Amino acid sequence: MWLSNSSCEEVVVSAWGSGSEIGVEGDILRKVEKRVKELGQWEKDVFGNVKSELSRLRKEIAKEERIAMGDKNTRYFHSCATKRFRKNSMEGIRDEGGVWRTSQEDIGEVMVNYYKSLYTSTDRRVSTGILDFVSTLIDEEMNESLCREFEASEVASALQQMAPLEEPSPDGMPPLFYQHFWSTVNNDVTSPILSWLNSEGLNGLIKKAELQGEIHGYSLCRRGPKLTHLLFADDSFIFCKATMEECDNVLEILKKYEEASGQKMNRSKTSLFFSKAIPEEVKHEIKAALGVPEILHYEKYLGLPSLLGRGKKESFDYIKEKVWRKLQGWEAKLLSQVGREVLIKAVIQAIPTYTMRCFKLLASLCNEIEALIKRFWWGQRGDRRKVHWVKWEEMTKSKTIGGMGFQDLAMFNDSLLAKQAWRLLNNKTSLFYKVFKARFFPNSSLLEAADSRMGSYAWKSILRGRDIIQRGAIWRVGSGEKINIWQQLWLPRKHPTIPLICPLESFENHTVDSLIDPSTRTWNEQLVDGLFVEEDAMLIKKIPFSRNVAEDTLYWPYSTSGNYTCKFGYRFFKEEEELQLNAQTPPICHKHVWKEVWQMQAPPKIKKIFFGEHARMYFQQNMH
Template sequence: MECGFQKPFRFEQMWMKDSGCTNTIEAVWRKHTEESWDTKIVTKIDHCGKALTRWSKQAFGNVKREIERKRKELSKVERRAISGGDPRPMKTLQEEINLLVDKEATMWQQRSRILWSKDWDKNTRPDHLEEVIDVIPEVVTAEMNASLTFEFTALEVEVALKQMAPLKAPSPDGSLPAALGHSFVTLIPKVKNPKAKEDECLRLLEILVTYERASGQQINRAKTTLFFSKSTSYDVQEVIKEALGVQVVQQYEKYLALPSLVGRKKKESFANLKQRIWKKLQGWEAKLLSHVGREILLKAVAQALPTYTMSCFKLPITLCHEIEALIWKFYWGQHEDARKIHWVKWQELCKPKSQGGMGFKDLFRSNDALLAKHTWRLLHDHHSLFYRVFKARFFPDCSIMEAKESSNASFVWRSILRGRDVIKRGAVWRIGNGNSVHIWNDRWLPGAVNNKIISPAIVANNNAMVSSLIDQTSREWKGELIDSYFFEWEANIIKNIPLCRSFQEDVLNGLLAWTENGRDPELFLSMAWTLWNRRNNIRLGKPSIPLE
């Protein structure tokens, strides 16, 4: 009994790495047949596909099963080598496995690049599409449409074919035979961020239903879950659950290895991070590595693991110290309960090598520097989705520098505000129109101690802006007013600050986060850490890193 379904032919890019593929194709195309040119092309493509399929089964087989078989064989050879056997077959098998893994990676890379098929879902009807098309603004004018629908030339066809990627196929809506154009697609849509209000949920459901009717795709409810906050009543939960028809998740889940919710016990929320680092350290034999080897491993792996988490959340200082304890114990060769002498303090090892240290990260300060990067983005990148969402939610009527921390704010927002403190302590305002800079609260005075005004604030003008000191018509400083407000030496510095003749916004400078060639995050993090370290050392009366 024959099955009515025939698996479609797919050319595998991994075949091109084997000479047998070229030989098989050439053998098919060299055969002479008495047919018209268009029929001959279709026939030879069909025969070529069948020949490649037969050759692939003989030469390649199942790549995944072959990798598993080779790995089992490698395990046996390794055990024999440990017992005194010949270790040379290990290298040969490992090379064969690497080649198979490379072929498998090529195969899956090609799978991920397959585009839409020519088949349109039978459930899709023109009236369903109108619901979507009606709300899409028209951007193609009549002139543009006439140009696009104009009869194409032979030169345009040639250029289009030459520009086509090697693994792509022409669309079946052209003049080529239908047998040349086949492709398949599988999409897995998911519901993101289900709403916690009944009316919003019903509106979301209506949008999803419209999308399903227009596209012919359906939401996979088996892979969709709901999580309700404590403020959502039981009745609303039941209505939403029944409307969406998905399961409810009660426990906290992780997304991209980060906790979805962070409660009051923040150390417990990030305990998994310490556990991951501990497992990495346990897998290394410290006694077999030199200090240089341990240093490289710790910097490249152990200290790199928390980077993504620290760029999103402010870790508890106790957790940072516990992770650093694991790192320095491994560095000094301490194993389990066997204690080793730590010849140099950890704080000294965290200094740059140019200052006698080893260049290890101070996790607590690195955490602040990474979070400060987000504050800098919110200050300068006003077109990103990140800025638009946080602007609407947390500081709709002011800038990030004036935003307040609310009691019900998310832990992510509170973490970003910790990064803002680094910016405030290290950056200096460059005066434009003066509308964004507070006279007594912000850092804007060049060359002064802390770059802040130390003259006593006038009670009536305690929250005054620098713009009140500028004559906006002549674009000059109000000399008499400045002399009456500030100490003489401060007044002289202010009056010597150059003002632009045209209208310019105030700019926060001093962290060198932008270079002539664009963004430089490594330079930003380095400067942010330097400023934070300098501020702490000054407060503690210790030598500080010069800002040169």
């Protein structure tokens, strides 16, 4: 759009050339940022408020779609949103032995092994006479060309190969801007890019310093991996000894990186963390040298508390405050009950999700947040009390059995923590696994790991998730060596019951492999029939074996893929709760009725009339 106006190039050339005050090499990003603001003002003067006009047109289009499809959460909109995901997902793959593999780790291993076997020679013996007739393809000149440093012409060539209107870079400019005005911005852009490409970047500088003994990383324990740095999107952790020598080395690394990349350390957003054994005078000396403060107890990093002491509630109180502020911004009287439902599910209950992925929130905090949600749902404002016609436990039930589908925060918290435990069980190549394995369960698996007084709160939270995995997951029999017959769940039932009862005291600690004939790789049917009741024996003898001995693995029986997900984990908790509270689940006819209610072609407020009537009947039943 800009290029359609004849004055655009004149504005760009004038704006770019007027920045002598920031012409230092490496400040290219600040220069671009300033020019973007100037061009933005020019755009408003020439074209008006384009974003506002586009927003208005999008709203009109969305309104027409709602009129055509109905003002409801339809299957049509979900199918549009998930079509690309379904198209790009891979549920499983068969290995060389014909075994169907579904876990991400197994799929990756099958693919790697396939291409290894495809491109690996089975016989590496080569006759020297044959090589005499093979000409050298990569000569000295070509090798020198491949090893030389990048040049400005290569930067320009790469830029011209980019799609002009692809997603803008962090500076807000698409490739089209640089392609069109390359003659104007060339020198300013090319210099920092070449400096970056021809250096190893911050990662390489830190690794080099580590190899030369200039900095020493940190390890949680003697057996654990030593970390010198962790790099996030635009944040970094650097670990070193609390000495002036190493701090000076870190400053030198950052200085080199700043000169090469044009990026600078933001000291106002940088902080230091010291271990408990560091003397106060050393802390003051280092803080003065680096010019940054020490991290405070209740500060947050990447949205999470930096430190967790004994006051867990105080550390997480910011979640309750954030929920309260969000609810105060919406007057309950201005929203219909349908609007309140959407706000609660899409906004309010999503606020604590990020924190609940890493930590177990206190039950009292969850209750206080739910109290705020309940008051908002029933239209209570200020100190004026209103009747809550239905218990919150009923509201958190699925809509198919008469609830509203609100989240039970404590259960949802557990389902998220179980996902972290599942990652530790299935992704053993990650840094997450290597660090926690060395620190908390070096001589056992996660399933046998014990709680420790010295364990961090994050570790205790993961153990909570681990216990939930043990309650719901089932072992898939491979070799049978890891599975205790009587203490673990391994019979392929959709809804696992309690572990089996051992009829012989001498057989209590036996594993499943003792039921398998090693010579034939089949079940010892005589032993199975003698130890188990008929129903269980039939189930066991139907469990197949692979041709080769495989490892025992856990799978989640409530999902089609066998992988644990938060959705199916939460559903498992709710079903488990229902079975504990009620002797039997609601009759099938009730589920059918509620399904018809929520799927009928009617405005949402009409559907809420049925729920209101259900609430009135529930209140009358519990009053008598």
